[in-house]
Amino acid sequence: MTVWKRVWKGRAGYFFVLPHFGMYTLFFLIPVGWGVYLSLFDYNVFSQEFIGFGNFATLFSDWLFLKALGNTFLYTFGVVPLWLGKALIVTVLLHPFRNSIKTFYKALFYLPHVTSSVIVSMIWLWVFNPTYGLLNYFVKSVGLTPAIWLGNKFLAMPSLIFMQFIMGGGSTIVLLSAAMASIPDYYFEAAKLEGASSWKVFTKITIPLLKPTILYALIMGTIANFQTFSNIYIMTQGGPEFSTISIGYLVYTTAFRDYNLGLASAMSMVMFGILAVLGFLQFKWLGSNVEY
Amino acid sequence: MEKRKILLVVLLLTLLSLSAFSAKMTITWWINPWRIAPPGFPSDKAPSSEDYPKWASEEFMRLHPEVEVKYVVVGNQEYSQKMAAAIATRTQPDFFKGPVWDSRWAQNGLLEPIDSYLSEEDWKDFYQVVLDEGLIDGKRYIWPWNFGTNGMGTSMLLYTPDFDKAEIDWRKIVQEGWTMEEFVEICKKLTWDTDGNGEIDHYAISFGAKDLHNIINFLYAFGGRLSDEGETTVTLNTPEAAAGLQFVLDLVNKHKVAPKGVEALGVYDVIGNFHSHRTSIGFGGPYEIGRITRYILAGTLKEMFYPVLAPFPHAEAKDPVAHTSGSGFIIFKQNDQAKREMVFEFVKFLTNQQNLALLETLQYLTARESVNQKLYVNDPYMNKQVKTYGAIMDKYGMSFFGSQEFPWSQMEKFIISAFEATFAGSKTPQKALDEFVTEADKILKKAK
Numbered sequence: 001m002t003v004w005k006r007v008w009k010g011r012a013g014y015f016f017v018l019p020h021f022g023m024y025t026l027f028f029l030i031p032v033g034w035g036v037y038l039s040l041f042d043y044n045v046f047s048q049e050f051i052g053f054g055n056f057a058t059l060f061s062d063w064l065f066l067k068a069l070g071n072t073f074l075y076t077f078g079v080v081p082l083w084l085g086k087a088l089i090v091t092v093l094l095h096p097f098r099n100s101i102k103t104f105y106k107a108l109f110y111l112p113h114v115t116s117s118v119i120v121s122m123i124w125l126w127v128f129n130p131t132y133g134l135l136n137y138f139v140k141s142v143g144l145t146p147a148i149w150l151g152n153k154f155l156a157m158p159s160l161i162f163m164q165f166i167m168g169g170g171s172t173i174v175l176l177s178a179a180m181a182s183i184p185d186y187y188f189e190a191a192k193l194e195g196a197s198s199w200k201v202f203t204k205i206t207i208p209l210l211k212p213t214i215l216y217a218l219i220m221g222t223i224a225n226f227q228t229f230s231n232i233y234i235m236t237q238g239g240p241e242f243s244t245i246s247i248g249y250l251v252y253t254t255a256f257r258d259y260n261l262g263l264a265s266a267m268s269m270v271m272f273g274i275l276a277v278l279g280f281l282q283f284k285w286l287g288s289n290v291e292y
Numbered sequence: 293m294e295k296r297k298i299l300l301v302v303l304l305l306t307l308l309s310l311s312a313f314s315a316k317m318t319i320t321w322w323i324n325p326w327r328i329a330p331p332g333f334p335s336d337k338a339p340s341s342e343d344y345p346k347w348a349s350e351e352f353m354r355l356h357p358e359v360e361v362k363y364v365v366v367g368n369q370e371y372s373q374k375m376a377a378a379i380a381t382r383t384q385p386d387f388f389k390g391p392v393w394d395s396r397w398a399q400n401g402l403l404e405p406i407d408s409y410l411s412e413e414d415w416k417d418f419y420q421v422v423l424d425e426g427l428i429d430g431k432r433y434i435w436p437w438n439f440g441t442n443g444m445g446t447s448m449l450l451y452t453p454d455f456d457k458a459e460i461d462w463r464k465i466v467q468e469g470w471t472m473e474e475f476v477e478i479c480k481k482l483t484w485d486t487d488g489n490g491e492i493d494h495y496a497i498s499f500g501a502k503d504l505h506n507i508i509n510f511l512y513a514f515g516g517r518l519s520d521e522g523e524t525t526v527t528l529n530t531p532e533a534a535a536g537l538q539f540v541l542d543l544v545n546k547h548k549v550a551p552k553g554v555e556a557l558g559v560y561d562v563i564g565n566f567h568s569h570r571t572s573i574g575f576g577g578p579y580e581i582g583r584i585t586r587y588i589l590a591g592t593l594k595e596m597f598y599p600v601l602a603p604f605p606h607a608e609a610k611d612p613v614a615h616t617s618g619s620g621f622i623i624f625k626q627n628d629q630a631k632r633e634m635v636f637e638f639v640k641f642l643t644n645q646q647n648l649a650l651l652e653t654l655q656y657l658t659a660r661e662s663v664n665q666k667l668y669v670n671d672p673y674m675n676k677q678v679k680t681y682g683a684i685m686d687k688y689g690m691s692f693f694g695s696q697e698f699p700w701s702q703m704e705k706f707i708i709s710a711f712e713a714t715f716a717g718s719k720t721p722q723k724a725l726d727e728f729v730t731e732a733d734k735i736l737k738k739a740k
Contacts, residue, residue, distance in 0.1 A: 045379045046400040129561070132570070151501075151556030151716055156504025237502065238705065240555045240712035256373040258702050259394055261380070 003155040008162045032272075035265045040267035043262035055266035065267065067242055069223060071157065072271075075246060078161040079168065083221055084214065086165065087172035095172075095180050106177055110170035123150055124163045125150075129233075150236055153243035160231060172217040179213035180206070215286045219279050226275055247271050293350060312479035316360040319638055321621075322346070322375075322388040324368050327586065330654040332610040338589035340715040341365045344650070353640055359634055362709030366390065377489030382624040386635050387623040389437065395492045395696040397622075398428045404623040405431035408452055409636045414608065421532040421689060422659040435639045436659030437620035438651055440685055443577020444559065445505025445692060447684050449599040454572035458482050459726055466602045466680060472513075474647075475605035477606055496549040497573040499540060500557030501711035504617050504704070506575045508692050509604050511536035523698050528707070529725035537714055537721035544715065554715035567593055577681045578674065582655030598673060601680040603688065616689030618659055657682060706731040 007014060039056070042049045059065045090109060094102050112120060127134045128149040136146035149159040183206070191201050205212075229248035232238060238245030238253075247267060255264035325341030330348070333339055337702035342365055349361035350622040364385065366374055372392040378384040379402065397403050406426070410418075426434025440446060455462040458481040470478065479496035486494050499507055516533025519526050527533075531588035551565075566574030567584065570600045574580065578601070587593035621639045641647065648658045652667045657678065664682060668675040693700040710724035719727070 006398075044396065045376050046397060046402055128556070130556050131551045148553045148556050148716070151553050151712065153712075153716060154717065237708070239708060240716055241709050241718065242499070242705075252373075253705065256376050259376055259396070261376070 008256050033084065035268055038262055038265035039269045041232055041262045042260075043265075044259045045261060048262075049276045051262070055263050056270070058223050058263060059266055059270060060100075064242060064245070065247075065250065067280065068238075068247050069274075070268075071242075071244060072226055072228070072248075073163075073230060074157060075161060075244075076222055078157070079164045079225045080221040082161070082165040083169040083172055084217060087169045087176050087217065088207075088210075090169075091180050092178040092202060102177065106170075109173045112167040113170040117230040118234055120163075120167055121231045124167075124231075125235055127163075128159060134286045151240050153241045156236055156240055156244045160235065164225070164228075164231065172221065174208060175213050175217055183209045211286060215282065217284065219282050222278055222282070223275055226271065226278075301387045302303055302566075304527065316358055317634055318362060319358045319387075319631070319635055320362045320385040321349075321638070322363070322364045322366050322390060324366055324371055324390045326389075328650050330650065331455075333653075338586050339653070341638040348642055348647070351680050352641055355635070355641070356634070359638075361638070365690060372731045381453065384624050386626065386631070387621050389619070389621050389640060392701075393434075393622055394701075397430050398426075398431070398433045398696075402625055403433045404625055404632065404635075405433060406435050406623065406636075407432050408638075417660045417662050419618065419659055419661060420581050421691075422620065425618050425620070426696060428624070434619065434621060435617055435623070435643060437643055438606050438650070439618045439657040439659050439664070440577055440681065441617055441619070442579040442583075443601075443681065444503070444575050444580075445509045446689075447575075447601045447614065447681055448604055449574035449576055449580060451566070451569060451572045451574070451597065451599050453597075454482055454569070458572075462600060462602070466600055469603045470605045472605050472607055476543070476547055476549070479543065479573075481549060483549045492548065493570070495551050495565075495571050497543065497546070498550050498557070498562050498571045499554045499715075500559055500562045500714055502558035502708055503562050503575075504707060505692065506559075506562070507540055507711060508707075509538070509613060509615065510540050512690070512692060513604060514607050515541065515610065518692065518694055518700075519698065519736075522736075523694055523736075526703075526736055528732070529722065529729040531722075534720075534722040534725055537711075537725065539631045540720060541714055553575075555712040566599075569597075577601065578657065580653035580655075581677060582672070585655075586678075601677045601683050601684070612684075612688050613690060614684045614688040615692045616685045617691055620659060697739075699735050702735045702739075703732040 040050060042051045042054070082240065090105070094105055097105075117154060126132075130136060130148040130151060133149075135149065139146050147155055150156050170199055187205050187209070188201060191205055196204070227248045228246050232244055232249045233245050234250070236244040238249050247270075251264045251267045251271070254260050254267065297639050308522045326344055327339045327341055328344035329335075329339040330343055330346075333343060345363040345365060345641055349363045353359060353361050371390045375384070375388070375390065375392065379397070384402075398405075410432075415423075416594075417437050417602070422436040422439050423432060425436070425454050426432045437489065449491050450462050450465065458478075460478055460481060465478075482494075482496035483492060484494050485492055501507070508630075509532045511528065514532045514536035516528055516530055518528050544554055545550055562571075562575065563580070565571045567587065576583075581599060581601075584593060584597065584599075588596050603612040604614065621642065623635055626635055643659070645660060645663050648663050649667065651658045655674070655678075657664055657667075664678070668678055706728045710719075710728040711729075713719040713724045714721050
């Protein structure tokens, strides 16, 4: 059967996916393609000159871009494992409770997810305020020396990671809880009858059976955190001394402060390439399903 | 058949001409949030950012029924983003007033020069410094509206009850100014432990590394300058500039009259400290006094207070310095002559003496000298502050950030980083400024 005949045969299905595909093309594929195109130009809104891979050459010789790249990796690999760890622990701890209690705690952890990231960042700005902030109030009350959390180049990034760790992971908890509920109880009962310890149950049953969901959360978390922008924009503007500058923030300032849209597009392409490679590696290493 | 065709053509032509007559000329303008109270606005309410552009658009349409005016209030944060997108998609407004613009727009022929539209009276009445704000390659591109901005880097605000409590003659400071040495001694008197627990909780002043205007004032006061006269090289690492930065650092670390953590703070933290009376000296001009009133009306501040304006301190045998600038309306290139005339008509309407005086409600000085002379005649307190502000700008005013062709916006992140490094103690003022100049020079050379 030719391709056209197969398409014709499944025309009803194609008809139904057409609106979505049309929107996807219009609002995603074309802008992405346009971004690839722009990355080959010295484009500053009002003038455009083809420079081939010139923007990419500029990027990889620019210390600020390399610093932003390093920071973005640091932030992503700082936040994602903490998120996942927190989500796993909370999910396992909540699992034995009855549904109403589980729902209450899941809603509690999910709450920051439905709050504007701008509002969350502004609240944490006050928490981290060096002179009048809540965190230093507690630090002082236990007799320790207060720190300038967002002003110290060694503390600023860990502070942002800490904030994201506390506020994030709600959606992962919801996902993992749903996945955990689908694991048949007799696996756990059988393991207990065989005398398996809680740790063994966790590592040999819970984790392997949650692996597809963990993989999903890992990939989505990596993508989301690699593109981090709003908290940096509100809280540090990439400082102090560029210690928290991320690729997302640099793309924004390059495009809309310096009006260098070609260079900003090239940065986005590099970010896209890195995320594609990371996603591929994560699938390769963690993609195998487990069945008992 | 032929008759029918002719009739149809005649009918179509009639309809077309009728629609042409009835079609209104549309003018679109963008403005960032300016909470100006239009005429007749209730005095017990805080105006929103929509009130002024709505009133101005409706009033102009009333005067010119053939014109339809559409205004868009664009937030400061997203302004450059939206403008870049608008220019890229050729959907820019006919004219705009915003926190950003780029001299390259003029150099690439996107803007209308205003010179030929200014009347003889305009040339005389508008302050020269505001007229020169938009001077690029001998032509002007900004139609003047306001003189001075919020006053950051221009003047200081003194909370007089604290000065009285510390037995400091603030009137003398307002009238005669203060040297850096006097400033330090006064700051020491204004720093104390309010609750008696042995810890300083009230400071004379506060700084933020991201609050550039106010820190740069000290660098300029000691003799530092951003660039040479011809703007060919960045020079903000001279010993004078480094001495200015060292002075601010000493206020925090040596004299302990400003709270630590400057590297983590921005301008709103500094404003917040002053509003909550954690500090006695704030920054800004009449606009910042207006901010107090607006915060009271909006309910974000509880108690009204009336600070007085004073010049920044000056180095021995040197004058104080004050950052001075102005801004106004920028007109995008118009292909239709009739529309160009109407756009300029609208801009002239917005900046005529009567309408320009509405800036008074926002405690801004206007770009017209004649209007400023009549402001606040019924408010002795504000009248005095505005006069002090005008005198400071007039005597000591200069632009800290170079001409419109100077790529300051691209350098800004590097000076912030230099200040952060200085206040965090990771670099000396000299080293931090040297590194800033290295990066800034690269940007300048690329721009040239």
